Amino acid sequence: MVKLIIDTDPGIDDAMAIFWAAASPKIDLVGLTTVFGNVTAQTATRNALRLVEWAGLDCPVAHGADVPQIMPPFKPSAHVHGREGFGDIPAGEPTGRALDESAAEFLVRMAAEHVGELVVCPIGPLTNIAAAMRLDPDFVGNVKEFVIMGGSLDAGGNITPDAEANIYHDPHAAADVFASGARIKMVGLDVTHQTLCTASDFSVMAHAAPRLGGLLQQMSTFYLDFYETVGKFNGCSLHDPAAVIACVYPELFKTQGAVLRVSVEGVDVGRTYADASAGWAETQVCVGVDAPAVLRLFKSGISSLD
Ligand code: BDR
Ligand code: CA
Numbered sequence: 001m002v003k004l005i006i007d008t009d010p011g012i013d014d015a016m017a018i019f020w021a022a023a024s025p026k027i028d029l030v031g032l033t034t035v036f037g038n039v040t041a042q043t044a045t046r047n048a049l050r051l052v053e054w055a056g057l058d059c060p061v062a063h064g065a066d067v068p069q070i071m072p073p074f075k076p077s078a079h080v081h082g083r084e085g086f087g088d089i090p091a092g093e094p095t096g097r098a099l100d101e102s103a104a105e106f107l108v109r110m111a112a113e114h115v116g117e118l119v120v121c122p123i124g125p126l127t128n129i130a131a132a133m134r135l136d137p138d139f140v141g142n143v144k145e146f147v148i149m150g151g152s153l154d155a156g157g158n159i160t161p162d163a164e165a166n167i168y169h170d171p172h173a174a175a176d177v178f179a180s181g182a183r184i185k186m187v188g189l190d191v192t193h194q195t196l197c198t199a200s201d202f203s204v205m206a207h208a209a210p211r212l213g214g215l216l217q218q219m220s221t222f223y224l225d226f227y228e229t230v231g232k233f234n235g236c237s238l239h240d241p242a243a244v245i246a247c248v249y250p251e252l253f254k255t256q257g258a259v260l261r262v263s264v265e266g267v268d269v270g271r272t273y274a275d276a277s278a279g280w281a282e283t284q285v286c287v288g289v290d291a292p293a294v295l296r297l298f299k300s301g302i303s304s305l306d
Contacts, residue, residue, distance in 0.1 A: 002248050003028045003117050005110060007064070007103065008240070009037030009124030010047040012081050012223040016302070017123055017240035018048075019212055022055035023301040026248040030110055030118065031060045033103035037124040037169050039076045039085040041066040044124070047085045049094035054212060055305070061096070064103025065127035068170040070264075077165065080226045087222025089215070104131035111142035118142070119247050123149040123240040125166050130173035133180055140182040149243035150174065151272035152189035153258065153285050163270025164189050167262060171270045175262040178272070184283040186260070187243040188272070191253060191289035195242045196235035199224055201299055208303035216302060241298050246286065249297065254288030 004027050008014045021027045032052065034044040045063045052059060067073045076085075084091050099106060107128065111118050120143050122129055129146065132139045150166035151174070157163040167174045178184065202220045205213035220236065227236040246253050258274040260283045 001028050002026060002119050003030050003114055004247060005030050005033060005107060005118065005120050006244065007033045007035060007120060007122040007124060007128050008048060009035050009039060009044045010051060011038035011085050011124070011240070012087055012219045013238065013240040014038065014123055015051055015086060015219060016216055016238065017244045018051045019055055019216060019305060020241050020298055020301045021244050022057050023305050024248060029057060029059045031062060031106060033062045033064050033106060033128055035064045035103065035124040035128050036066055036074070037166065038081040043085055045098050046094060047091050049096050049098065050091045053094055053096065054215065060106070061098045062101060062103040062106035063098040065131060068125065069127055069130060069172040071170065071172070074169055080223070082222050087219040089218050103128040104135050107132040108136040108139050111139050112136070115142045116144055119145050119147060121147045121243055121247055123166070123243055125170035126150070126173040126177045127170045130176045133176065140180050143182065146177070146182050146184045147187060147243055147247045148184060149187050149192070149240050151186050151260070153272065153274065153287065155189040155193055157271070158189060160270065162263070162268040164272070167272055168270030171262050171264045174272070175264055178260040178262060178283055179278070179280045181281045185246060185255065186283050186285045187246050187253070188286065191286045192237045192239040192242050193233070194289055195238045195291045195294050196233055197238050197295060197298065198235035201235070201295065205299055205302040209306035212305040213302050238294065238298055242289070242294055245294050245297055252290045252293050253286040255284040256287045257282035258285050260285070
């Protein structure tokens with residue numbers, strides 16, 4: 001059983017990742033922490049609470065960073081995830097509310113309560129993780145592993161030619177996290193651009209699990225339309241689900257150690273690149289994936305939800 005916190009900016013593929021985690025008997029979901037990115041942080045918290053309620057999860061939600069560490073605030077990615085984060089679907093209002101402590105405080109407290117056991121899976125900008133590091137110098141050492149959806153070693157970017165979106169939205173936070181000495185696995189575009197899901201895959205899941213699989217199918221039409229405008233993929237990328245799946249099925253991913261830096265200014269801002277001379281701990285970068293197995297697992301998890 002993996003004790004897991006997902007740090008998220010829901011987001012259509014975030015919703016897919018959280019529903020998959022809800023279905024997995026191998027995951028003990030300790031909580032969700034929210035961050036700006038695909039949507040504002042306020043909307044991210046509202047959406048996270050809705051996902052918890054839709055999935056019948058019993059886990060707390062902690063509200064996180066509203067803006068990047070240093071960069072000016074960003075416009076949410078409404079063209080990818082819709083105005084409210086779930087494509088064309090209105091999220092509605094949750095009945096529950098977020099914890100009184102912040103995302104960074106919750107991360108620090110959970111890591112200290114579960115020393116060496118907690119896996120943290122950030123699937124949005126890394127602002128909360130960097131904030132938790134500043135709050136508690138023991139945080140990084142207390143966490144068993146960070147499995148980060150973000151970055152790219154050799155696959156180029158998705159928000160600019162060089163940068164992946166989660167890193168681009170807070171490059172300073174990402175730079176701090178990669179240089180922190182934490183145990184990190186990076187599930188970036190090198191593997192998520194190979195891990196695709198088509199409209200007919202979503203139909204299969206909606207048929208098997210009409211309520212939650214059906215919700216994802218409805219959300220996915222917006223996301224698939226965006227991918228069609230990009231023009232180079234057959235389907236949409238399972239970015240965030242791939243990272244959560246990597247937390248429990250690491251054997252499906254081939255990794256390569258690299259000391260990572262993040263460009264924090266200039267035309268390539270947000271680019272992640274290897275620089276052995278940097279002198280801090282290596283990140284395990286996912287460079288290969290058994291994509292059919294990840295897709296199979298994703299579909300069977302979602303199909304089992306209702
Ligand atoms: C990442 O950026 C966001 O748009 C997605 O939710 C995912 O976390 C992919 O680059
Ligand atoms: Ca995300």
